[in-house]
Each structure stands twice: as structure tokens, then as C-alpha cells.
Amino acid sequence: MSSETKQILTTDGIPLEVSLKKAEKKNKIKAFLLVAPLLLFLVITYIFPIGDMFMRSVDDRMVTNMLPKTFKAMEKWENLDELPPEEVYRGFYEDYKLLAENQQHGKLGQRLNKEKNGFNTITKKLFRQIKRKKIDESASLKEQINKLHKRWRDVEYWQAIKRTAPPYTASKYLKGMDMYFAADGSIAQVDEDRRIHRILWLRTLEIAFFVTLFCFFMGYPIAHLLATLPMKYSNLLMICVLLPFWTSLLVRTASWMILLQQQGIVNDFFVMIGLVSDDNRPEMMYNKVGTYVAMTQILLPFMVLPLYSVMKTISPSLMRAGKSLGGTPFVAFWKVYFPLTIPGIGAGCLLVFILAIGYYITPALVGGASGTLISNQIAFHMKTTLDWSFASAMGLMLLTGVLVIYWIYNKLVGVDNIKLG
Amino acid sequence: MALPSYTETRYRIWHYIYIAICTFVFFFLIAPLFVIFPLSFNAEEFLVFSEGMKNLDPDAFSLRWYKDMIYGTKNPWGLAAKNSFIIAIFATIGSIILGTLAALGLSSRHMPYKGIIMATLISPMIVPLIISGVAIFFFMAKAGLAATHTGIVLAHIILGTPFVVITVTATLSGFDHSVTRAAASLGSNPVNTFMKITLPLILPGVISGGLFAFVTSFDEVVVVLFLAGLENTTIPVQMWTGLREQLSPTILAVATCLILLSTLILVSAELLRRRSERLRGINR
Numbered sequence: 001m002s003s004e005t006k007q008i009l010t011t012d013g014i015p016l017e018v019s020l021k022k023a024e025k026k027n028k029i030k031a032f033l034l035v036a037p038l039l040l041f042l043v044i045t046y047i048f049p050i051g052d053m054f055m056r057s058v059d060d061r062m063v064t065n066m067l068p069k070t071f072k073a074m075e076k077w078e079n080l081d082e083l084p085p086e087e088v089y090r091g092f093y094e095d096y097k098l099l100a101e102n103q104q105h106g107k108l109g110q111r112l113n114k115e116k117n118g119f120n121t122i123t124k125k126l127f128r129q130i131k132r133k134k135i136d137e138s139a140s141l142k143e144q145i146n147k148l149h150k151r152w153r154d155v156e157y158w159q160a161i162k163r164t165a166p167p168y169t170a171s172k173y174l175k176g177m178d179m180y181f182a183a184d185g186s187i188a189q190v191d192e193d194r195r196i197h198r199i200l201w202l203r204t205l206e207i208a209f210f211v212t213l214f215c216f217f218m219g220y221p222i223a224h225l226l227a228t229l230p231m232k233y234s235n236l237l238m239i240c241v242l243l244p245f246w247t248s249l250l251v252r253t254a255s256w257m258i259l260l261q262q263q264g265i266v267n268d269f270f271v272m273i274g275l276v277s278d279d280n281r282p283e284m285m286y287n288k289v290g291t292y293v294a295m296t297q298i299l300l301p302f303m304v305l306p307l308y309s310v311m312k313t314i315s316p317s318l319m320r321a322g323k324s325l326g327g328t329p330f331v332a333f334w335k336v337y338f339p340l341t342i343p344g345i346g347a348g349c350l351l352v353f354i355l356a357i358g359y360y361i362t363p364a365l366v367g368g369a370s371g372t373l374i375s376n377q378i379a380f381h382m383k384t385t386l387d388w389s390f391a392s393a394m395g396l397m398l399l400t401g402v403l404v405i406y407w408i409y410n411k412l413v414g415v416d417n418i419k420l421g
Numbered sequence: 422m423a424l425p426s427y428t429e430t431r432y433r434i435w436h437y438i439y440i441a442i443c444t445f446v447f448f449f450l451i452a453p454l455f456v457i458f459p460l461s462f463n464a465e466e467f468l469v470f471s472e473g474m475k476n477l478d479p480d481a482f483s484l485r486w487y488k489d490m491i492y493g494t495k496n497p498w499g500l501a502a503k504n505s506f507i508i509a510i511f512a513t514i515g516s517i518i519l520g521t522l523a524a525l526g527l528s529s530r531h532m533p534y535k536g537i538i539m540a541t542l543i544s545p546m547i548v549p550l551i552i553s554g555v556a557i558f559f560f561m562a563k564a565g566l567a568a569t570h571t572g573i574v575l576a577h578i579i580l581g582t583p584f585v586v587i588t589v590t591a592t593l594s595g596f597d598h599s600v601t602r603a604a605a606s607l608g609s610n611p612v613n614t615f616m617k618i619t620l621p622l623i624l625p626g627v628i629s630g631g632l633f634a635f636v637t638s639f640d641e642v643v644v645v646l647f648l649a650g651l652e653n654t655t656i657p658v659q660m661w662t663g664l665r666e667q668l669s670p671t672i673l674a675v676a677t678c679l680i681l682l683s684t685l686i687l688v689s690a691e692l693l694r695r696r697s698e699r700l701r702g703i704n705r
């Protein structure tokens with residue numbers, strides 16, 4: 001028998017197994033080469049830049065590069081509760097003089113001022129002294145600088161400089177959660193009345209959650225109706241879902257702005273049925289109400305389409321069987337139909353939630369101050385304050401949240417099961 | 422949906438409540454779009470229905486906002502429309518080429534690391550636009566492509582390819598690979614096989630993916646807001662600016678045109694979907 005298990009050879013005399021592996025490998029390379037252009041393109045233009053965002057968000061090399069001699073000298077500063085030794089003063093003076101010559105000293109003052117209030121004044125004072133050449137470099141610089149301002153004699157200011165030494169910092173992430181590094185390096189909370197970011201994160205979650213909930217309660221019945229009606233009616237009704245889906249986001253937002261304005265049709269209607277008086281029309285735009293209403297309508301198709309595609313596959317005979325076995329229509333629905341739709345519910349809810357959590361345009365237009373989300377804050381820092389590293393940090397925090405949800409989505413439904421229309 | 426005659430009264434009531442809810446939701450979905458039509462023909466400058474319009478007085482309607490849209494002096498819509506179409510067309514072509522190639526590779530059963538590569542390729546669809554916007558802006562700024570058409574086209578290719586990848590992969594899942602083997606055994610080279618056999622069969626998927634890519638690009642505003650200079654303004658950017666500053670009826674005229682365009686796209690997408698399902702042998 002053993003002689004028959006001899007290797008099978010191809011006509012070229014190569015063992016079949018080797019030949020097959022070779023062919024498989026060739027196919028693998030072929031398949032990979034087809035994907036390669038897009039993969040390469042995305043990695044260069046998209047994946048790396050997201051990594052770049054991370055580098056920007058933790059990058060704190062500005063001061064590190066500006067004050068090399070200071071930080072070198074600070075290595076010898078042992079007792080941090082006392083003023084640093086003469087070498088540190090000399091190092092700082094030399095670094096600062098160089099910055100002043102290159103017109104970079106203002107940047108340093110501003111950056112240090114962020115670390116500890118009051119730096120801008122005392123660095124400017126030092127700058128004026130250097131400009132007037134009033135500092136004698138051969139004498140003790142420690143004494144001369146200390147004489148300039150009482151803050152130079154305060155050890156806390158020197159500690160603040162030392163804190164900016166590491167080239168990387170997590171402070172932007174802490175800022176995004178309304179926390180900061182205190183003077184002794186521990187993490188402290190921002191005063192209660194200044195915790196704006198935490199409110200925004202919570203509001204983003206709240207709005208995304210309720211929009212998902214509204215979409216579910218509105219989407220489930222109509223998906224069910226679309227899936228159970230005969231084709232000729234359901235195709236017509238499907239247009240009501242697909243037309244908004246294909247229509248420009250800005251057009252839909254514009255129509256809500258018209259509907260919800262104080263003299264708008266919704267308010268007209270409320271006045272007509274006597275819900276509100278004509279001179280007391282409620283403000284429905286530029287607040288949370290506007291954000292909720294507009295976002296629900298805009299995201300509703302993303303709930304209906306996955307639900308519909310799942311419900312379409314459920315045979316109507318299952319409900320009939322449930323009823324014939326003695327279940328009331330409610331029991332039959334709850335015990336038979338509903339569990340079968342759970343994959344669709346998962347897909348729809350997570351899709352809507354992911355989209356809602358990163359929404360930008362609609363909240364910015366109809367949200368006003370109380371209806372804006374974390375994305376609006378990111379855009380604000382990108383465009384207005386130009387604090388790009390902070391915008392990057394908040395963007396990455398948001399991204400982490402979305403990726404966690406995406407991961408759950410993938411586990412529950414599978415990315416391959418996304419259906420479009 | 423007629424109820425059987427033996428239905429109990431309380432289920433009858435439930436059924437009518439259900440129908441009422443559905444009617445309300447459909448109304449909620451579609452009605453906002455129809456507000457725009459009549460108001461875009463408003464003869465006055467206000468965005469509310471005037472007394473004349475409520476009484477269907479012909480004088481209360483006019484085409485002045487459409488005239489303003491097309492002929493208005495210092496009007497950005499012409500430039501914006503030109504840019505929008507140019508950018509969307511090139512972005513669609515790019516998305517279709519890259520996306521279809523990638524989908525062909527991904528559908529091969531020999532493809533290594535399929536899961537992670539698929540996740541990477543469709544990530545631009547999952548990552549919130551604002552983050553994509555920031556990341557792409559950093560790249561384009563470094564590459565010197567900010568405020569250029571090329572930069573915006575590349576950005577829209579990033580955002581558009583996931584749709585092509587998904588639709589073409591779905592079409593290929595029902596694709597019978599023995600036909601390409603038959604072509605090969607008859608002496609056709611791979612390129613010829615693709616052009617003559619594979620492409621015609623997957624064309625509905627490619628085109629519907631292309632439609633998604635086109636609409637994504639045509640409607641995209643977040644990334645363009647980061648990238649565009651004055652020269653590269655697009656229709657959505659103009660609408661965004663208009664809606665933020667002052668809601669004028671001209672915007673409604675543009676919006677009406679956009680709704681007509683989306684109706685056109687909806688119809689073609691539906692026709693394609695049906696054709697593709699017929700070809701894949703799915704009977705519903």
C-alpha cells in the first residue's frame with residue numbers, strides 16, 4: 001500500500017502539491033495587486049493623515065525646541081522646591097536671547113502663559129531689558145533676572161517651564177474632558193462652571209441616543225408596512241423613503257429651517273389648531289428641538305432600509321402559524337416576528353447612532369447654541385481658534401468611540417451585510 | 422390592507438392606529454421636500470406663504486428667483502455648479518476605477534487578509550466626516566493641494582470608493598466565475614475577458630456604486646469646507662454659506678433643481694437595482 005501513496009506528479013514532473021501551491025500563490029498576488037492601488041491610495045491620503053492627527057494631538061515639541069539649553073541645565077536642578085541654580089538662569093537667558101533675535105519670543109511667552117498665567121508679562125519685561133542691553137552677561141544672571149519681577153523669584157514659574165520640557169503631552173486629551181495637569185503633575189478637574197466639553201460630549205451622546213430611538217420607533221412600523229404590502233403599493237411608498245435618502249442634506253436642512261421658523265408652517269399649524277396663541281409662537285429652531293426633528297427625518301431612511309431588507313425575508317406564514325397555534329396577534333408578533341427582525345434593528349440602530357454621533361452640518365444650521373455637538377466644537381477649533389492639536393485630540397476621542405461601536409456592529413451584523421437601498 | 426371580517430374590534434382599532442402612525446411617518450419623511458417647491462416660486466422676498474399664494478393668485482408666483490439664480494450679478498451659483506459637476510464627475514470616475522478593481526480582488530477567494538482590508542477600504546464611510554475632513558485637510562495642506570480642484574477630487578475619491586466597493590462586491594457575490602474560466606479556456610486574455618465578459622455582467626453594480634459616489638461628491642460639504650478656496654466653491658458650500666447668513670428664495674430655487682436631480686438619480690438607481698436583481702436571479 002505504501003508505494004501507492006507516492007507523490008502525485010504533474011506532467012512537468014513537479015509534485016502536484018508544490019505546483020498547486022505555486023498557482024495559489026500566483027492567484028493570491030493577482031488578487032492583492034487588484035486591491036493594491038486603492039489600498040495604497042487610502043493608506044497615503046487617509047490612514048497616515050489620521051496617524052498624523054495623533055502626532056499633532058500629543059506633540060509638544062515647540063518649547064522643547066525653543067529652550068534646549070534651559071532644559072539641559074534643568075537636569076541638574078535637584079531640589080525642585082527651591083529656585084533653580086545659576087546655570088538654569090543662564091541657559092534660559094541664552095535661549096531667550098536667541099529667540100528674541102529671531103522674533104520668536106512672543107510665541108514662547110504665549111505658550112508659557114497657557115501653562116501658568118502671568119508669564120507673558122514677565123517674559124516681555126525680560127525682552128525689553130535684553131533689547132536695551134541692560135543685562136550684564138558677566139555678572140550673576142540669577143540675581144539680575146530675579147530683580148526684574150517678583151514672579152521670577154517664584155519657584156512655581158520655573159516649575160511651569162520644567163513641565164513643558166517633555167516633547168509629548170496628553171494635556172489636549174485631558175482638556176477635551178475638562179481636566180488639566182496641576183502644578184504638581186497630578187490630574188485636576190476644571191472648575192465646575194467652566195466644564196464645557198463634558199456637557200458637549202454628554203449632549204452628543206444624548207442627541208445621538210434619542211435620534212436613534214425616534215428613528216427606531218418611526219422606522220419600524222413603516223418598514224413593516226413596506227415589507228408586508230403588495231409590491232405595487234410598496235414600491236410607490238418606497239419612494240417616500242428613497243427620495244429623501246437621495247436628496248441633498250442641505251436641501252433637507254433648508255426645508256426644516258423654513259418649516260420650523262417662527263412664522264413657519266409648523267407654527268402656523270399650531271396656531272390654527274389652537275395649541276399656541278399667535279403672539280406666543282414657540283422657538284423651534286436654533287435649539288435642541290430643531291436638531292432632534294431635522295436629524296430624525298434626515299437619518300430615518302438609514303433605519304428603514306436595513307429593517308426593510310431583513311423584514312422582507314421573513315415569511316408571512318410564520319405569523320399565521322403563530323396565530324393558528326393560539327397566539328393573539330400581539331403574542332405572535334412579539335414571540336415570532338420581533339425576534340426575527342433583531343439583526344435589522346441592530347444594523348439600523350448602530351448605523352443611525354454612528355452617523356448621528358458625528359453629525360456636523362444640521363446641528364450647525366438649526367442647532368443654535370444649545371443644539372450643537374462635539375463635531376461643531378472640532379470645526380470651531382479647526383477654523384476659528386486654529387488650535388489644530390486640540391481639534392485633532394477631540395477628533396480622535398470621537399473616532400475611538402465610533403470605532404468601538406463599529407467593532408460591536410461588525411460582531412453583531414458583519415460589515416459585509418451593509419445594504420444600500 | 423383589508424382586514425379579515427372576523428377581526429375583533431380592539432385589533433381593528435390597533436390596525437387603524439398602525440395605519441395612522443405609518444401615514445404620519447411617511448408624511449414626515451416626504452412633506453418637507455414639498456415645502457420648497459411652491460416657495461421657490463414666491464414673488465416676494467419672504468420665506469413664508471403670502472396671502473396671494475394661499476389664494477392661488479397668479480401674481481403671487483414668479484420665476485424671479487430662478488432668473489436670479491441663473492443671471493444674477495455677482496452670483497456664485499454658475500461657478501459653483503460648474504465646479505460641483507467637474508469635481509463630482511472626476512471623483513466618480515476615480516472611485517469607479519479604484520473601487521471596481523479592489524472589489525474584483527476582494528471577491529477572489531484567494532485574497533489574503535480579506536477582513537482587515539475590507540474594513541480599511543470602507544473605513545471612510547464609517548469614520549465621521551468631520552474627522553475625515555480634518556485628516557484629509559492635513560494631508561492636502563502638506564501635499565500643497567489645499568484649495569485646488571485636484572485636492573477636492575482626491576478627497577471625494579476617498580469618500581466615494583467605499584460605496585463602489587460595497588455595491589460591486591455585492592454584485593460579484595452572485596457572479597458565476599465559470600464564465601471567465603470558459604472565456605480563458607477559449608483563448609481570451611484576462612483584460613479581454615474582463616472587458617467582454619465580466620464588466621457587462623457587473624455593470625449595474627458598477628453604475629449604481631458610481632451613482633452613490635457621484636451623489637456623495639455632489640452633496641459633500643464638510644470636507645470641501647476645509648479644503649476649498651474661493652475659486653473651488655461648490656453648490657453645497659454656497660448653500661451652506663447662504664443658509665448660515667441669510668436664507669434667500671434663490672437658495673430655494675437651487676434646492677428645487679437639486680430635488681429634481683435627486684429624483685432623476687433615484688429613478689436610475691431603482692432601475693439599475695431591479696435590472697441587477699433580475700440578472701442575479703433574485704425574484705421578489
